[in-house]
Amino acid sequence: MDMWLSESQIKDAAMTYKVKETLVRRKTPFQDLAIVDTEAFGRMLLLDGIVQTTINDEYVYHEMITHIPLLTHPNPKKVLVVGGGDGGTIREILKHPSIEKAVLCEIDEIVIEECKKYLPEISCALTDPKCEIFIGDGIKYVHEHKNEFDVVIIDSTDPFGAAEGLFGGSFYKEIYECLTDDGIFVAQTETPFYLPEVVKKVYDDAKAVFPITKLFMAGIPTYPSGYWSFTLGSKKYDPEKANVIDKYDLDTKYYTKRLHSASFVLPKFIEDLTK
Template identity: 40%
Template sequence: MDLIIDGWFHERGVLWPGQAMSLKVKKVLDHHRSDFQDILVFESESHGNVLVLDGVIQVTERDEHAYQEMIAHLPLYAHPNPKKVLVIGGGDGGVLREVAKHPGVEEIIECEIDEGVINVSKKYLPSLAKGYDDPRVSVKIMDGAKFMDENQDSFDVIITDSSDPVGPASVLFETPFYNAMYKSLREGGIVCTQGECMWLHLDLIRPLIDSIGKTYSTVEYAYTTIPTYPSGQIGFIIATKGRGECKKPERQPSEEVQDGFQYYSTELHEASFVLPAFARRSIFGKK
């Protein structure tokens, strides 16, 4: 499939049939195949530099904060005192950048299976990749499930920043992976994962939440709005081990930190768990 036609990048995915997202291309910066996937980086006319994996937009400089801030700060501010954080995926560095804004966090470990994503992000997405500069960060180029199996009862927060459940990322949306995260969590810990789109993927979201609800203490769905993701919305599955729900933050950012955010706030934290009626009924069976 040609990704760029007549100067426009076209995102057409199997998980959103019948619709597409297009961005005008100013310049292709990098296009190659890694050991795991097709990697494309281009400068767009209106959204800055754009990272595309296997034909699907992962990051644009214009709106990335709507995703990075929420997937990181929803679990981190819901935890009273996170010390050790694991990020699975997130090779662009954006989640690391946000986790590093929590001064109480002592150790941040990233497991990214494809080093090629890290390399192009450091070169072409420096505003995200600056997350790698924090001295608390260490990077493991390996399978996240294997790392968690070797590090059980270890983390206060686990954040899985994955691409869609196609290709190498498909296992990240299956119950065994959530069981692995549960075992790697400390008591009172929180996991937050990319949870797909309520407009498109309720058939994926509901069975997964039902399945992991048998293991985790609480399982919730929150969401953010982001223009360049399918249907302009992406969700987060937030689950806990030995503690209550995460709808109200346990901590709040300082005024200085809040001034640096472009999307997250304490008010939005709570609001992000309020779902449209159709989604609430479909995911949780509640009227």
């Protein structure tokens, strides 16, 4: 039997993946979780039928959402990840020697449980003593922690359903207060090819709160269009002017110190969304 998984990426177009095996599929209180083993990308986590991460290309997303803010900040000690139950962002955060504590606030503990079981290459750092796991609502957690984190990373699903409240101005104000005086926030913010209005709204909402707000881009094969945006809001440090060259080296496959600032140089139609 040939089994193919199909993921709608834009109305009337889809990516399909030949599946070797479905490792787990279960309804959680929040979503429909599946981990499947695909021929082309290895094991893959899906939530509500949307590809979240795959063994073969996860490094791009996790490196870029982490190292851009953590190397922009001169001395990040405490970092909060909202979402990110697969653990890939925590793994990248803990590569930074200054980190004292990395908090993972994930609403769905079954994501963590199944990723620990089936995606150990990604979830491996969740048992690190510097990682603190909090199961609960990210909006509530951020509200209850003021002036505490050097970096807050929103590693969420798409802005529909469970994660909807993680995109928008009122939440960004709470993040601003959750950050220390020179703190930095970053979020995954969809592809400007397919959802320019979402990219623009998130950018405008963040810009209304943070003195420095910028978009950066990365190539991610299993995400819609293959070209993904992240939005960064900063109280003090400009990520394009950060002196990353003199900082410690990291073991990476995608991020480089030269790419750090180059990833903020946007194609015209994306630059136009930030005007």
